[in-house]
Amino acid sequence: MxxxxxxxxxxxxxxxxxxxxxxxxPMRLQSCSATADVQMLQFEFLQKLTEDYRDxxxxxxxxxxxxxxxxxxxxxxxxxxxxxxxQRDAAAIIDQAKAQAERILASAQERAQRAEQxxxxxxxxxxxxx
Numbered sequence: 001m002x003x004x005x006x007x008x009x010x011x012x013x014x015x016x017x018x019x020x021x022x023x024x025x026p027m028r029l030q031s032c033s034a035t036a037d038v039q040m041l042q043f044e045f046l047q048k049l050t051e052d053y054r055d056x057x058x059x060x061x062x063x064x065x066x067x068x069x070x071x072x073x074x075x076x077x078x079x080x081x082x083x084x085x086x087q088r089d090a091a092a093i094i095d096q097a098k099a100q101a102e103r104i105l106a107s108a109q110e111r112a113q114r115a116e117q118x119x120x121x122x123x124x125x126x127x128x129x130x
Contacts, residue, residue, distance in 0.1 A: 007060065014056045025094070026097065029041065042094040042097075045090070053087075
């Protein structure tokens with residue numbers, strides 16, 4: 001019973017930790033001012049994701065005890081496939097966030113250009129004041 005409790009507690013801790021990482025992405029995207037910032041955010045996110053999964057596997061391995069000789073290879077393949085799907089999902093979320101950031105930047109640039117057009121040239125602004 002202790003093994004099951006420890007296993008479930010570790011999985012819950014891992015999922016909550018990863019969920020927190022996903023939640024911070026939109027807030028961190030708001031501080032990005034260039035595409036390079038978004039790319040760096042994506043790189044850091046994926047690097048942290050990889051580290052978290054590696055640590056999680058190590059902790060689960062410790063909980064489960066020493067490896068058994070008769071390990072089912074299909075179970076290993078399923079686990080690897082699940083991890084790869086999680087990585088693809090994370091990459092898709094980052095791509096969506098990147099696209100959103102680019103739309104936000106484009107919108108801000110359009111508004112700035114419109115504001116400049118409405119303000120006119122320096123000569124036109126002087127004439128408006130007079």
